[in-house]
Amino acid sequence: MFKDLFDKMKESKKPSDKNDKKQAEENGEDKNSDNANKLTSQSIMGKLSKNADAIFRELFICGNKNLTATLVYIDGLVDSKTVGDDVIKPLMEENKLCHAKSTKEAISLIEHGFVHFPSQKTRKTTEETLGDILNGGCAIVFDDENIALTFDTKGFMQRSITEPTEENIVKGPKDVFVENIRVNTATLRRKIKSPDLVVEQVTIGRRTMTPVALVYMDGIVNKKLVSDVKAKLESIDVDGILESGFIEEYLTEHKGTTFPQVVATERPDVFSINLLEGHVGILIDGIPVSYIVPGLLYQYLRTPDDYSQNYIIVSLVRLMRYILMAVTLFLPAFYVAVTTFHHEMIPSRLALSIAASKEGVPYPAFIEVLLLLVAFEILLESGLRLPKNIGQAVSIVGALVVGEAAVNAKFISPAVVVVVAATAISGFSAPNQAIADSLRMWRIIMVILSSTLGLIGMMFGAITLLFNLATLEPFGIPYLSPFAGNEGQDLDDSIIRIPLKMMKNRPQSLNTEDRRRQK
Amino acid sequence: MQKIGFFIICLVFLGAYLLNYDKLVIGGNELVNISFPGVVAIDTAHDGNNKVMLSVAVGKVSSAGGNEKEQGSEKSDEVMAIKSKGQTVFEANRQLTRYSQKDVNWGQNDYIIIGEEAARDNVLKYLEFFIRNHENRLTVDVVVAKGSTGEEITEAARFNKGDLAESLSNLFDDAGALSITRRIDLTEFINQLNSRYSAAIAPSLKLNDSVAKNADNEPHPLLEPSGMAVFKNARLIGFLDEIQSRGLNYITNNIMSTVIVVPDINGNLVSLEVLKAKAKLKTKVESDKVSIIIELSLASNIDGISASDDIIKKESLKDLENKQAEVVRQEIESVIAFAKENNADFLGFGDTVFHQHPVKWEKTKEKWEEIFPQTSVEIKIKSKIERSYNIFKPIRSWEES
Numbered sequence: 013m014f015k016d017l018f019d020k021m022k023e024s025k026k027p028s029d030k031n032d033k034k035q036a037e038e039n040g041e042d043k044n045s046d047n048a049n050k051l052t053s054q055s056i057m058g059k060l061s062k063n064a065d066a067i068f069r070e071l072f073i074c075g076n077k078n079l080t081a082t083l084v085y086i087d088g089l090v091d092s093k094t095v096g097d098d099v100i101k102p103l104m105e106e107n108k109l110c111h112a113k114s115t116k117e118a119i120s121l122i123e124h125g126f127v128h129f130p131s132q133k134t135r136k137t138t139e140e141t142l143g144d145i146l147n148g149g150c151a152i153v154f155d156d157e158n159i160a161l162t163f164d165t166k167g168f169m170q171r172s173i174t175e176p177t178e179e180n181i182v183k184g185p186k187d188v189f190v191e192n193i194r195v196n197t198a199t200l201r202r203k204i205k206s207p208d209l210v211v212e213q214v215t216i217g218r219r220t221m222t223p224v225a226l227v228y229m230d231g232i233v234n235k236k237l238v239s240d241v242k243a244k245l246e247s248i249d250v251d252g253i254l255e256s257g258f259i260e261e262y263l264t265e266h267k268g269t270t271f272p273q274v275v276a277t278e279r280p281d282v283f284s285i286n287l288l289e290g291h292v293g294i295l296i297d298g299i300p301v302s303y304i305v306p307g308l309l310y311q312y313l314r315t316p317d318d319y320s321q322n323y324i325i326v327s328l329v330r331l332m333r334y335i336l337m338a339v340t341l342f343l344p345a346f347y348v349a350v351t352t353f354h355h356e357m358i359p360s361r362l363a364l365s366i367a368a369s370k371e372g373v374p375y376p377a378f379i380e381v382l383l384l385l386v387a388f389e390i391l392l393e394s395g396l397r398l399p400k401n402i403g404q405a406v407s408i409v410g411a412l413v414v415g416e417a418a419v420n421a422k423f424i425s426p427a428v429v430v431v432v433a434a435t436a437i438s439g440f441s442a443p444n445q446a447i448a449d450s451l452r453m454w455r456i457i458m459v460i461l462s463s464t465l466g467l468i469g470m471m472f473g474a475i476t477l478l479f480n481l482a483t484l485e486p487f488g489i490p491y492l493s494p495f496a497g498n499e500g501q502d503l504d505d506s507i508i509r510i511p512l513k514m515m516k517n518r519p520q521s522l523n524t525e526d527r528r529r530q531k
Numbered sequence: 532m533q534k535i536g537f538f539i540i541c542l543v544f545l546g547a548y549l550l551n552y553d554k555l556v557i558g559g560n561e562l563v564n565i566s567f568p569g570v571v572a573i574d575t576a577h578d579g580n581n582k583v584m585l586s587v588a589v590g591k592v593s594s595a596g597g598n599e600k601e602q603g604s605e606k607s608d609e610v611m612a613i614k615s616k617g618q619t620v621f622e623a624n625r626q627l628t629r630y631s632q633k634d635v636n637w638g639q640n641d642y643i644i645i646g647e648e649a650a651r652d653n654v655l656k657y658l659e660f661f662i663r664n665h666e667n668r669l670t671v672d673v674v675v676a677k678g679s680t681g682e683e684i685t686e687a688a689r690f691n692k693g694d695l696a697e698s699l700s701n702l703f704d705d706a707g708a709l710s711i712t713r714r715i716d717l718t719e720f721i722n723q724l725n726s727r728y729s730a731a732i733a734p735s736l737k738l739n740d741s742v743a744k745n746a747d748n749e750p751h752p753l754l755e756p757s758g759m760a761v762f763k764n765a766r767l768i769g770f771l772d773e774i775q776s777r778g779l780n781y782i783t784n785n786i787m788s789t790v791i792v793v794p795d796i797n798g799n800l801v802s803l804e805v806l807k808a809k810a811k812l813k814t815k816v817e818s819d820k821v822s823i824i825i826e827l828s829l830a831s832n833i834d835g836i837s838a839s840d841d842i843i844k845k846e847s848l849k850d851l852e853n854k855q856a857e858v859v860r861q862e863i864e865s866v867i868a869f870a871k872e873n874n875a876d877f878l879g880f881g882d883t884v885f886h887q888h889p890v891k892w893e894k895t896k897e898k899w900e901e902i903f904p905q906t907s908v909e910i911k912i913k914s915k916i917e918r919s920y921n922i923f924k925p926i927r928s929w930e931e932s
Contacts, residue, residue: 352559356638356666360567360696363639367562376552376561460545464556 051160053082053153055138056145060084071152073103074110079118084141085150091167095150098129099163103152115156122152122161131164143221170195171300176278179443183320185281193223193297196280200227203284208232211295214245216259220252224259227283227293234290234523240487241292241305256299263294263305266484270453272446273486275307281316290524306486308493308521310506312447313337318509327508333441334507340438341451341477344381345458345470347431351377353466370425378463380424384432385456387414493521566631567639569696572681573620573657574646581616583649583657585623586682588612588695589631612685620660637666641696643673643717644736646680650760650767655724662721672703673720675760677735677770687738687752702756703734707787710780710805711773712756724765728899729882730875731762732779735770763875771869778866781827781859782810782878791831793854796847799838803831803855806917812883816891819898821906823880828913829859841928848916856914863910871904880906 053068060066065087073079081103085095103109106126112118123134133149135141141151141160148166153159173195176188189196197211212226224245228238241263248262256276264273277283278301283293286304294303304311313333318326350357351366358366373380391410395403415433419426435455442448454477461469481492490497494506501520504510516531518524548555568587576584589611613631617623627635640661649657661667676684685695706712712734715723723731737757740750758776761769771779780786786808795801807830815822833851836842842851870878881899885892895902 351562352556355560355562355565355567355636356668358639360569360639360641363562363567367565370561370563373563376556378552378556379549382549460548463552463559466559 051136051138051141051153051158052155053084054155056082056084056141056151056153056160059138059142060086060145071100071103073112073118074106075104076110076112079109079112079115080155081115082153082155083150084145084153085165086145086148089146089148089168090150090165094129094165094167095163099127099150099152099165102127102129115154119154119157119159119161127161127163129163129165133162133164135160135162146221147223166194173199179277179279179282179315181279181315181317181320184316185279187280188278189280189283189295189300189302191298191300193225193295196295196302197225197227199280200284200287203280204229204287209287212242214242216245216248216250217253218249218251220254222253223297224253225295227287227295229287229290232288232290232518232524232526233292234525237290237292237306237487237522241294245294253296254298256296256301256303259294259296260303263303265486269480269484270450271309271481271484271491272312272450273305273307273484273491275304275311275444276301276446277304278302279316285316285319286311288518288529290518290522306489308486308489309447309481309491310494312444313442314505315443319512323509323511330509331507333443336438336441337447337451340435340441340448341455342458342470342474343435343438344385344431344455345462345473346467347428348378348381348459349462349466349470352463366425366427369427372422373425374422375424377428378459380428381432381459382456384414384424384428385435385459388432388436389452489521489523494519497521560634564633565636566633567636569639569694570642570644570685570699571637571640572644572646572676572685573649574680574682575649575652576616578616580618581623582618583620583623584614584616584682585620585627586612586614586685587627587631587635588685612682614682620657624660624664637661637664638668640667640671642699643671644681644684645673645675645733646682647676647678647767648680650675650762653765654762654767655765658717658721661717669718670716672699672714672716673733674699675733675735675767677737677757677760679738683738684736684754687754698754699736702736702754706734706756708789709773709777710786710789711776712759713776713780713785723877724762726882728876728896729879730768730870730873730877731765732759732771732877733762734758735760761869761873761875761877763873768873768875769869771866774862775866775869778859778862778864779878781808781863782812782825782866784808784810790834791855791858793851793858795836795838795840795842796850797838797840799836799840801833801837801842801851802835803851803916804834805829805831808859812880814880814884814887816884816888816895819895819902821880821884821895821902822909823883823906824909824911825863826911826913827859827863828915829856830915830917831855832917836925839925839927841925852914852916855916856912859912859914860910864908867908871906874900874904876903 057068061068063086067083067085067087069083071081071083073081083095083100103122109118109121109126112121119134123132133144135144135151136159141153141162144162144164145151147164148168149162149164151160151162154161170192171190173187173190175186187199189199200211201209206229208230210226210228210230214224214226215221216224226238226242226245244263245259248259250258253259260274260276266273275286280302283302283304287293291304291306294305296303313330318330321329355363370377375383387410391406391414395406395410398406415429418424419429439448439451454473458470458473461473463469465472482490482496484491494500494502498520502517504515505519513530516529517527518529520527566589568589570588572586572588574584574586576582578584613627615623615626615630617626624635643658643661645654645657658673661671662669703712703714715733720731720733723729734756735758737755738752739755740752742753742755743751745751757770758773759771759779760767761771777786777789786805789805789808791803791805792800793803807828809828811826813824813826815824833843840847842848867878870876876899880903881896884895888895
């Protein structure tokens with residue numbers, strides 16, 4: 013596809029640069045058209061000459077006019093000092109190069125270390141060379157031999173590794189993924205110093221040419237999973253990968269659900285834990301978030317802290333998380349069902365106080381709950397993307413209006429405010445907000461169902477939800493595992509966590525090559 | 532396009548559903564539109580065809596919004612008493628909704644009070660509704676109003692300015708300190724009534740206006756649990772007094788705690804707190820004769836000495852133990868005498884015979900009416916005074932020595 017583009021660009025080529033004109037005169041028109049696909053400084057210029065930030069510079073190697081080469085790089089992407097000191101200077105001053113009799117010999121000498129820059133590649137096509145240049149390298153193009161030597165002299169400004177902003181933990185490492193994919197793979201290599209850590213790279217995006225790395229542990233991961241994910245990645249044919257969602261949605265196999273099937277994390281430690289379990293990780297250049305496939309339900313309800321705290325406490329906290337997820341899903345529906353249909357289920361005193369709090373409120377409980385849930389969603393949505401200063405104002409206004417004024421004005425009863433507040437706070441207790449977000453729609457469905465048939469309706473909703481969850485199989489692995497689909501194994505790291513010493517096996521559902529993680 | 536159409540139709544239906552929710556939803560009701568009787572009193576009515584009167588104490592919904600203005604006015608009663616009459620309980624129940632402006636939901640009912648007159652009539656007639664109705668809980672407690680109608684008791688709740696169900700609950704909880712009565716819920720009561728060979732009992736409650744006076748120096752009626760009511764063939768036949776009720780509780784192992792006051796060697800009163808009372812019935816069946824041995828093991832603490840005599844001695848403790856046993860024996864004998872006199876086996880003797888001699892019971896049960904009054908009862912009491920922390924010498928006990 014790049015070739016086509018190249019050809020198109022070439023047709024409309026109008027030499028504007030002095031260099032360009034000079035080159036054109038030297039080479040002659042017909043030679044140029046003959047060697048349309050050959051790698052020359054001319055062909056690269058054809059692609060880049062319109063750009064103000066593309067720098068072309070003719071060099072005489074060691075001052076020898078017979079040994080000419082063109083240095084090409086994009087200003088701003090390279091570290092100029094590195095280019096000057098480590099590439100140009102040796103080319104000019106290295107004695108051995110001065111004795112080179114032909115370009116070929118010079119190339120060979122450079123390839124074998126006389127330009128003492130560590131990362132060097134020999135390119136023979138225009139596409140490859142352009143790729144290297146656009147990735148922050150500099151290229152020395154030898155027109156005679158149709159060869160370009162590229163040096164990885166990346167040097168653009170990038171964000172440093174700061175503390176995580178989205179996923180905070182109490183104990184544990186505080187590093188985070190950044191935008192640069194190479195920094196991210198380096199971070200991983202520093203955590204997993206094993207040759208089995210494989211970082212395969214594919215380029216996705218017709219125009220953005222974004223490098224996407226497929227990361228997995230060779231010898232642990234199921235090869236079928238890797239090939240599936242790779243096929244999925246390679247089948248993505250879009251213009252650009254600029255936001256995380258581009259990849260995330262393409263990797264989501266089941267579209268008929270609200271539940272996330274790809275775990276997104278900004279933490280290299282979470283990423284590594286999952287790699288070691290046998291998941292496959294994906295890193296995208298330019299996005300400081302990594303992805304783990306397949307995303308299973310239990311992954312959204314655990315935190316790295318779970319492995320650094322006392323296992324009894326962790327088990328209780330995890331149990332609480334699961335209960336809170338049920339609370340955030342069912343509480344409003346339960347309230348509607350109980351206050352509308354099953355009055356005898358409420359303790360007498362509570363029934364009286366709820367009734368008292370509803371005195372004078374015009375709406376039935378169902379409408380009240382629905383109104384407030386929608387109001388909560390609105391508050392959440394409007395507060396999310398506003399500038400920080402205004403965001404606070406929204407939450408204050410929201411809290412005052414909903415919590416105080418609406419109650420005093422008898423729009424809604426305080427009991428409902430309490431119920432919806434408890435629902436919201438329970439939802440925020442999820443370690444990964446993706447799972448809480450996926451329950452938002454279901455929560456309202458449950459309320460509507462329970463308003464028609466009470467608890468029976470709510471149970472219909474619950475069964476539908478469970479059915480939906482049970483049908484999900486991202487990359488062939490049951491979404492509900494380890495609770496379903498693997499004969500009750502792996503429950504040691506689910507709602508409870510047993511001591512690490514006793515966790516001998518990797519999750520069975522991932523069907524890893526190496527089942528045991530410790531003796 | 533079809534999908535958009537479907538979506539729009541869904542939205543329209545949802546909108547219509549929301550707008551007409553009150554009319555569309557079947558079987559549901561808002562809490563504000565429901566009154567929850569906490570206590571219902573059943574009485575016999577003498578009003579033409581209407582034979583039944585229900586009086587309910589409904590916890591009143593006060594705006595608990597926390598407005599300071601409303602808290603200032605304490606005039607409003609917290610409990611409303613509503614009455615209705617009907618030919619049957621069910622009809623009276625429906626009549627209730629006429630006055631209460633709200634639907635009556637029996638789901639929160641805690642007490643059924645049966646007026647004495649209604650209790651002397653056939654009590655099943657009045658209770659049947661509460662067993663059959665799906666809203667009512669079978670765990671409601673059954674109480675018999677002694678010497679008054681149930682209505683008067685619900686009225687009294689208004690003087691007490693409290694939730695009648697809750698004050699009754701407190702009263703019966705506290706009654707455990709003396710064990711002069713005990714709770715009996717609807718299930719147990721119905722099971723007793725349903726038994727062919729035994730009689731039924733239920734706690735009784737009376738209004739006592741000699742204890743308290745109100746601000747205007749007028750007698751203020753207070754509720755007082757007093758003894759038990761005895762039913763035979765679903766009809767009230769009499770009341771056990773407090774002593775007899777306690778005697779019954781000794782036999783049926785329902786003593787939580789109680790107080791026995793006996794004189795010591797020198798005639799000064801000593802109060803004993805019963806810690807443990809466990810009875811075991813042993814039965815013997817010989818042709819038409821049934822003899823029953825009640826083995827009661829009794830343990831108590833000394834909780835009060837009215838003189839300075841040092842009674843914490845072997846002989847005096849022994850004496851106290853004997854006297855304590857004697858008091859308990861009299862209480863038990865008193866209730867057995869009542870049972871035999873009325874030929875009402877509410878003591879559980881028949882059941883015990885059935886459990887211990889199931890084969891012989893087959894013959895005995897036919898003549899149980901005749902056999903029961905002739906049953907010989909032997910009471911064996913293992914009386915003990917525990918040497919607990921309370922054993923220290925009385926104040927000024929040096930005077931004696």
